[in-house]
Amino acid sequence: MKKWMSGMLAGVIAIAAVPVWMSFESLGEKEAAASAKVAVASAKEVAPAADQSVLPKESDQPLPVVGSYEKLKKLLKDYEKGHGIQYGVAVKEAMEAVPAMEGAPVLKAKTAAAPTPDSSSYSPTNVQVQGVDEADIVKTDGTYLYQATPEEVRIIRAKPATSMELVSRLSFSGDEFSPQDMYIDEKRLIVIGQSHPKAVRDHIITNEKRFMHGHSNTMVQALIYDISDKHSPRLTRALEADGYYVSSRKIGSSFYLVTNKGIDWYALSNQSQEVPGPRYRDTAQGDDYKTIGYSAIRYFPEAIQPGYLIVAGANLDNPKQAASIHTYLGSGENVYASPNNLYVAVTQQEVESAGKAKKSLIAGGPVPIMKSETSLYRFSMKNGNLAYTGKGTVPGRMLNQFSLDEHNGYLRIATTTGDMWRTDENTSKNNLYVLDSQLQAIGKLEGIAPGERIYSVRFMGDRAYMVTFKQVDPLFVIDVKQPDSPKILGALKIPGYSDYLHPYDENHIIGFGKDAVADKETAFYQGMKLALFDVTDVSKPVEKFQTVIGDRGTDSELLYDHKALLFSKEKQLLAFPVSVHELTAEQKAEKDIRAYGSFSFQGAYVYRLNEQDGFVLRGTITHLNSDDMKKAGQDWYDSAKNVERIVYIGDTLYTISRDQVKANSLQTLTETNTLMLSK
Structure with a gap:
């Protein structure tokens, strides 16, 4: 018997929330309240609108819609039969079963850090893809520093250094909103965080008609401020979506957000009244929270999951353009974005019966075989709008966002299959796949470093660098110039491993990780190790320099x-x-x-x-x-x-x-x- 379990699921359903109450030390109380306050409104069930003139092209094979509450229950009932859901217990098991290893393309995605208009005068955020910004807890524009903490966001005049000054704070109630990271540009500050508004918690608990077992009011908020006056940031727009924050990206004035929201299986199975779908709000379109109707929720026929994946986009320069909201039965673990496409990846495990398993080193007897695969959902991006354009699947589990890379119209992905502790054919192996514009694998390189797992990956143009580890650190140099025939060019085995690889130039790459000392069948990590690898001769990579801290x-x-x-x-x-x-x-x-x-x-x-x-x-x-x-x-x-x-x-x-x-x-x-x- 085979059972598929997804990797990132939550156990409860979230309902309507209101934006946080904030105090702006540089603003008056009335203005602060006016900027932040929005009344609790009755949610309206809708299919999110979008400006058709700027929509990217949808897939030629659109996904089926859930359509109705009864259809949702049937889909999840079918899932339950194959996965053994027991009112949230299976959600926890699914999460534990998949350990975190923590689009049609047009433009070429580059892997170097994104430059700024005058990048020599101040440092940009270290990002994966040139031109695709990533949120962080600290940003700078060359004069000011912006810092996000769990309680507040600070704007600091850093230049000149001899007279630094804290010019304003955006303070939040930790029970209602907690900043996680942010973006800045010449016009705006975008603060992203989790919202737990007390007003909604009280509203839910005291309203018996609306109370349902296991509800959570957790939402993700993106608060957008006008920072033309650094002493008085002005809240101009709030984007909110149910669930937990997965990741985000910003390309110019276009902002994209990904959240996961669990479905409360207990409520769905035991409540007589209909459980509403996820909610969202874009204050540029009004203060009401909107419930996403089941007619607007789609699903992946071969990958039903008891949760919602919400992908949102907004054009920050055009608030009249409604936010683009897409909701699916599913979830997301890792997010990668090129200049044109957003990819959401999720790992699933295939559990085979113990009777088919062979003896393993760790158990000494039959052990269930866990086979993993990664599903990739692609969304094209244009001016803040999103369109689903395809799904692909490859064997194995990803490590992180650096396991993905889009280049010259192809998507490359590195995965690990099997388990390191096994001694049979299901021991761990590492792989690289190349997918075409239809997200079909046209090239593959499998079975790399049996018994080890991937610790880091970096794609640089026509090359890929992969670090695996068990006792020593093999650095593999892989040629991916020919998409249909990737091949290993060379390898270097040294003590330790690299958790992160960063480009130095075309022929050198920096590794950051741990030193290690081998001991029989395993190894023990030691201090932090830095290494500069020379890959000028791709057949014989060299560790040119290294140093160890502590x-x-x-x-x-x-x-x-x-x-x-x-x-x-x-x-x-x-x-x-x-x-x-x-x-x-x-x-x-x-x-x-x-x-x-x-x-x-x-x-x-x-x-x-x-x-x-x-x-x-x-x-x-x-x-x-x-x-x-x-x-x-x-x-x-x-x-x-x-x-x-x-x-x-x-x-x-x-x-x-x-x-x-x-x-x-x-x-x-x-x-x-x-x-x-x-x-």
């Missing part, structure tokens, strides 16, 4: 979030936040590769990097003082003084934590000024 326990946000990296080849500048753990002399003498070091530093490591000298540590910058270090024990924690991002503006390097901004000379790293941010 010992076992050392970690960096960069290993999980590429936006934590500051890199400029022109300035020979490399910087990132890191928490350092170091072994004592006694521990080093014991030579125990399993031993963890003790906390010794948190802050920015700043390097000079070039092809002649490699990694040269120029210095470190911390926001911790001597008292903080005295209080620190074996480990450190998520302190407000932890440096989270590093940017440069002109000849000044800025390190940003939730507690302060510190300005240092970019040439000498001597401190210029510190601005305290905590209230």
